[in-house]
Amino acid sequence: MASIYIHFPFCKSRCIYCDFFSTTFLGLRSRYVEALKKELEMQCGYLSSSQVKTLYFGGGTPSQMDIGMLSEVMDCVYSHFDVSPDAEITMECNPDDLSDEYLCALRTRLPVNRLSLGVQTFDDGRLSFLRRRHSASGAIEALRRCRAHGYDNLSIDLIYGFPGQSLDEWEADIDRAIDLGVEHLSAYSLMYEEGTALYDMLSSGAVEEVDEEVSVSMYELLLKKLTAAGYRHYEISNFCKPGFHSRHNSGYWDGSHYLGIGAGAHSYNGKSREWNECSIELYLAGILEGKNGYRGSEMLDDRTRFNEMLMISLRTSSGVNLTRLERQFGQEMKILLLSKAAPYIDRGQLEVDRYVPIDTVKPTADEALRLTRGAVFTSNGIISDLFL
Ligand code: SF4
Incomplete structure (x- = not known):
């Protein structure tokens, strides 16, 4: 099995906890799409002749790309790689981007069959604390619209362990996710990564980390409730209804080969690992102007x-x-x-x-x-x- 990951490093705004590589300068998107297409062509032999079983559009926020841009990239993947007819094709989305119009175009023009929504919490106060763009009701509406447009494989991300969050409040988030019937759920405790606004707030004493004991109780509660609701706990942070595990992530865990395309993306072919620089400028210069240095590699002993x-x-x-x-x-x-x-x-x-x-x-x-x-x-x- 082989996989392709394509990174879209654009966000409309930055969330305070995020240390992922992305920019809010959306003006670079067209050039970036050109570079993605060129890199796909350049790397068409990386996976040998393995059939591509999973394809993942991650970010950043892929749903900040116009459907036409996504469609150009998708066509390019299909023209250079042998994509299995039953491939799992996932796209990460911000709930706020999923209007009826956007979903309709996505459904009609792209073979995406799995959507992963960064919901994070159903508490409006905490969403605004994180500086997320959506509200709780907006996320619920977005999930409803995804269903209405025929998406039957939905994943959401949730965060727990907010400063001051009680076990009851976390339970309300889990219950809401279960009620919504999502097929897959990833849950992470809030992390204070150096270089983020949240880390600075912690350093200055503006917020306090939740107690480790509380965090463990929250994780235990998550396990108990999701298992009782019929979800399989198949990886430390991941839960799914039977048959709905992320085939893409399972490939990483299984040692399958993957090709990463785009700034900051990583690749693995069983012997060596390659990575693209986490800089859009270096990436664009490397690909579009033929300058060296956008891609590094190491042999794995x-x-x-x-x-x-x-x-x-x-x-x-x-x-x-x-x-x-x-x-x-x-x-x-x-x-x-x-x-x-x-x-x-x-x-x-x-x-x-x-x-x-x-x-x-x-x-x-x-x-x-x-x-x-x-x-x-x-x-x-x-x-x-x-x-x-
Ligand atoms: S959490 Fe997602 S939407 Fe927020 S800044 Fe990071 S990549 Fe962008």
């Missing part, structure tokens, strides 16, 4: 690939496929991993069992090492202890 595979796989409900790991890295590495894991297995934080792929509930003949449910809260420490 076994140790790096092993550690990355551990870090990514152990975050999923499937865990590490030990049978595949042995095939890929040899029996010695498997024995070494299990010896490092032994104390955690004894304490009931890790377990060895049959491997169950994310897209099914049926165990395979392969063996897996995975976190037990109670260990999910301390996963970072456990995973880094297993590194080579």
Whole structure:
């Protein structure tokens, strides 16, 4: 399986918590689309002849692009790559952009079949604290419109752990998401990333981080309520109704090859990793004017690939496929991993069992090492202890 990710680094305004790479200078969009098309053409051999099973328009805010621009990029993907007829094609959207007109054009002109909406919370006060553009009712209306236009695979992002947020308030957000019947939900605790306005507010004492205990209780509540509502907890921050896991993200967790197009995008072909500079100017100059330096690369040695595979796989409900790991890295590495894991297995934080792929509930003949449910809260420490 192979995937393509295309980055659209444009936002109408910046949210106070965000450290993603994006700009509010929308005037560059047309040139950027030209560069995306040229890069797609330049990288048409990167995935060898693998069929593209997932395509992801991420950002920034892809829904800040005109439908005509998105359509040009999409056509270019289809003309240079073999895209599977049943490919999962996701687009990230801001609820505020999803007017009837926009959705109608999107539905008619692009084969997008999965929308991911940055809802974040259903509390208007907190939305304005984050400086999001939409209101709670706006997000609910946008989801309703997506349904009306035939989108039956909807994902939303939620944030918890706001300063002063109570468990009851968080529960109200979860209940609202469940009532809306979204197929997929990603939930993250509010992060204070250096360089963001939110980080400065924390540093100056204008806001206080929520207690770690409260944050853990919020995560536990999320797990309990979503599981009871029929969602599968298939990755630390991700939940889905059966059959609606993100096939694109699962590809990253599975070690599949992917091509990243656009400023700041990363690619992986099994041996090396490449990345484009997080600068629109450098990216445009590199692609459109043939100047060097927009793309870097590194060969991945076994140790790096092993550690990355551990870090990514152990975050999923499937865990590490030990049978595949042995095939890929040899029996010695498997024995070494299990010896490092032994104390955690004894304490009931890790377990060895049959491997169950994310897209099914049926165990395979392969063996897996995975976190037990109670260990999910301390996963970072456990995973880094297993590194080579
Ligand atoms: S959170 Fe999304 S919409 Fe807000 S600034 Fe970041 S990328 Fe843009």
